[in-house]
Amino acid sequence: MKWYCKEYRKTKRRLDATRFSARELAKATQNYSDECSLGGSVFKGRLSNSRPVAVKRLSSSLSWEALTQLKLELQVISHSRHPHLLQLVGCSLVLNETSVVYEYVEGGGNLRQHLDGSRGAKLDWETRLRIALEVAQALTHLHYFCFPSVLHWDLKSSNILLDRRLSVKVTDFGISPTTIDLAKAAGYIDPHYLQTYQLSVKSDVHSFGIVLLEIVSGAPVVDFTKAKDKITIAALGTCSLKNGQFHDLVDPHLILTATSQDLQQSKNLARLAIKCISMDPQARSTMKEVLVSIKNIIFTRSSQK
Structure with missing residues (x-):
């Protein structure tokens, strides 16, 4: 399966990031020691100028073809700068030791950890709504303000980092996988992809819709303790809204702590999520439309204070 983006060949931009040697990154991460591990294939490093970074x-x-594709993708995403996108710092591009270096986000963990409570107190509604806005802003920038347009490919709550002030940094965007790991993507993957093996900007919209349902419910994207027709968060959200049982979807923490206005806004956000995850990609909202809808929800909140 080929993911080569022909549009990337048209760009004349050079890589706007530092080229590191494999030796430099090994030194920065103490030879990729367990002490520097941030989980999976990501390690905390410290460059020679003392700057902390995350090395993936x-x-x-x-293959040589895959490495060539990666170079083109990095040329594009090195120019994809936005306050809520994780900044590319550099890379090491050799066949036997390929790494990508990002800015290091201090202290906040990722959205999934905050939703399941593993980072302490659960998020209040105002913070959740702001996070939804910031992720939407980041994706809209990738889709509409980068040339060529950049797909995220793998948006999920664990790829949404939060700093100490709980401000968003979306990571892992723009680098196309050679294969899709269906086990890791379960619950997020665009159903249309399973039929066509093609991803598009509407695939990102689908994944964002799933993230919105996570924000509203706090629930995992797949839960085998649920009834068969509600195992996935997409099915749970669709059934709950269709049957007028929103209380089955919304996070119990919000029921206890949120105002009636907050709960109505969470319901509106869930309805927006359902539009994003339509089985028909053409029926899904664009990220520009999604961003406007979230801003309208926030405006309503502000005007009613």
Whole structure:
């Protein structure tokens, strides 16, 4: 399966990031020691200028074609700067040791950790709504203000980092997978992809819709303790709204702490999520439309205070 984006060949931009040697990154991460591990293939490093970074090791067996594709993608995303996108710092591009270096986000963990309570107190509604807005702003920037347009490919709550002030940094965007790991993507993957093996901007919209349902419910995207027709969060959200049983979807923490106005806004956000996850990609909202809808929800909140 090929993910090569022909549009990337048209860009004349050069890589706007630092080229590191494999030796430099090994030194920065103490030879990729367990002490520096941030989980999976990501390690905390410290450059020679003392700057902290996150180093993501990619496959050690990239083909020449895959490495060429990666170079083109990095040329594009190195120019994709936005306050809510994780900044690319540099890379090491050799066949047997390929790594991508990002800015290091201090202290906040990721959205999934905050939704399940593993980072302490659960998020209040105002914070959740702001996070939804910031992620939408980041995706809209990728889709409409980058040339060529950049797909995220793998949006999920664990790829939405939060700093100490709980401000969003979306990570892992723009680098196309050579294959999709269906186990890791379960619950997020665009159903249309399973039929066509093609991803598009509407695939990102679908994944964002799933994230919105997570924000509203706090629930995992797949839960085998649920009834068969509600195992996925997409099914749970669709059934709950269709049957007028929103209380089955909304996070119990919000029921206890949120105002009636907050709960109505969470219901409106859930309805927006359902539009995003339509089985028909053409029926889904665009990210521009989604962003406007979230801003309208926030405006309503502000005007009623």
